[in-house]
Amino acid sequence: MRGKILSSLLLVGSLAVGSAAMAASTSTVGTIKMIDAKAMSLTLQDGTTYKLPAGFKAGALKAGEKVTVAWDMQGKEHVATKVTPAG
Numbered sequence: 001m002r003g004k005i006l007s008s009l010l011l012v013g014s015l016a017v018g019s020a021a022m023a024a025s026t027s028t029v030g031t032i033k034m035i036d037a038k039a040m041s042l043t044l045q046d047g048t049t050y051k052l053p054a055g056f057k058a059g060a061l062k063a064g065e066k067v068t069v070a071w072d073m074q075g076k077e078h079v080a081t082k083v084t085p086a087g
Contacts (some may be wrong), residue, residue, distance in 0.1 A: 018030040025072050026070070027068060029049070029067070029086050030048070030066070030067065031044060032063050032064065042069070042080065044067075061083065067084060068084050068086045
């Protein structure tokens, strides 16, 4: 009985850790190819497009600028959580 409880707890714990890892943000460094302020999106030279967060001031960035994009995958979209100039 004790073994079944321990096994169940280990299973639940491993599922929780796996879910937390999937929710972790990813970071990418690249050069801006295009910014679409109306669509609130940013495209890097590699062709990847990121949806910008609500309230983001897209005018602060310009094509040709090297940036670091922190992002999460939501469905099939890359959603930026933070965009900063790359040092």
